[in-house]
Amino acid sequence: MTTFALDTSTPSPSLALIRGDVVVATLRLDATPRAGRRVMMGAHELFTSSGVPVTDVDRVVVGVGPGAFTGVRVGISTALGLAQALGCEVTGAVSAEAAARGIAAVAPPGAVLVPASDARRGELFAAAYRAAPGRALEELLEPCAIAPEALGARVAELCEAADAPALAAGDGAAALAPHLPGGASVAPEGSPAHLLDAVHLVACVDAGNGVPARPVYARLPDAEVNRLRALGAAT
């Protein structure tokens, strides 16, 4: 089985080509503005450098967010377009869960894993998981858009309930740091845990946590929020 995995939900998109259990090639796009929109250039580079033709791909795995809406959509559109043309399988993986797998690699055993990315507007896209040996990650807090203070409070509750420390990472973790309880920390600067690795998307799917290749937005469109507010005001 040849799997092409891609995630464009974060500022530095990640791509991977996996054959069986072997990671054949990976590629990370620089965190420049609109990096997600360069995903097809990255994919071509990956296929060319690895010598694996795109037509060998028989599974596409894509990160479905949450993350910047446009970035998430570009990734999923690309995955669906490839799979449609190749006539192959396409599966989603929750980007936050894949990020949590990266955090797990550097966290103490049993720790609460908190991926946090910048969601603008004073919020973070975040979730919380716990590693269970040999199994899929256990979701403790479903992916959401949340204020750093509120997330800090949730993490405190989760740590207490699990009687475990917490480790946060991602491009939103610095904003979360001041709100974390004792026993919880942010991965050191420069740690690979801050960057989502597309290889981990495939691990999520292979562990049985695959999801449909549809975006997890974690936020309504502004127009819908305003419409609901107007409806609420009217009743």
Next chain:
Amino acid sequence: MIGGPVLAVETSCDESAAAVVQGRDVRSSVVASQADLHAPYGGVVPEVAARHHLGTINAVIDEALERAGVRADNLAAVAVTQRPGLIGALLVGVSTARAFAYARGLPMVMVDHLHGHIAAAWLNPVALDPPFVSLVASGGHTRLDLVRDLAAPQLLGETIDDAAGEALDKGARLLGLGYPGGPALERLAEGGDRAEHAFPVALGGAGVRDFSFAGVKTSLLYAVRGRDPGDAERADLAASYQEAVVRPLAERLVAAALEHGVPAVALGGGVAANGRLRTLVAERAAAAGLRVAIPDRALCTDNAAMIGAAAQFRPLTPWPEFVSFDAAPDASPAGVGA
């Protein structure tokens, strides 16, 4: 011209569309409209549109291939609308089409949406050949082009504020007709007297052939503000307002054809479905001895077959050079064929 079936994809606004076009023949054209989805907001919401395109466009592409009886390995190229439009919406189509073409090893053609509207009249069965003057009027655009070569239409004039369809929709809203209101306004206008109200005609500012609809809209606003006109008066207002919007379109289209000595005029865009506009163009063109070409309604409103038509007049970008192609929200400064 491209020597085989072209898969065309269009997602610039609120229609998810795909088509298979071979030369002048439309082998299939599938449009999934989101109009109902945007009605509660009173207009197209970019984020809502983008969300809906994703999750719809792949099924629309499948349907287009199936109806055409064409398999992906028989395609000669993939064409997609690159600009102008809602960037989030465009990106869904561009990303999908680019990935599709990449996976099949096909060349790509990036198309300007307006070029598509202009090229629609070239498709069968209308099969209009240059030279002609084209009027494209819709909720998003209003422009007049001199087409001597379908690869390079020359812009003669465009709106400097609202688009004609937008003006009709806004007028409908002022008359309490909801969104999108153009067709409802036309129905209301049928029973009205178009000479009853002397609204200013939609003539442009700086450019001789530019259009402006802001003044007409303001006049209607003043005519109804603070009042509740009865049915008969509303019908008169609708008829007079519609006349002020569509008559200058028809007049300038015909005048431009005469000025440039071309034998035909073409209509495109959603406003081409407006009965009053069609009547005016037919009357004036007949008086001037011009051929009038109006594609079917389905080829006038946003669709992907027109993108497949324009693609025939654009350079093919070979695999894999197009991997760097991106969508753009704005009009191309170099023109629709550039």
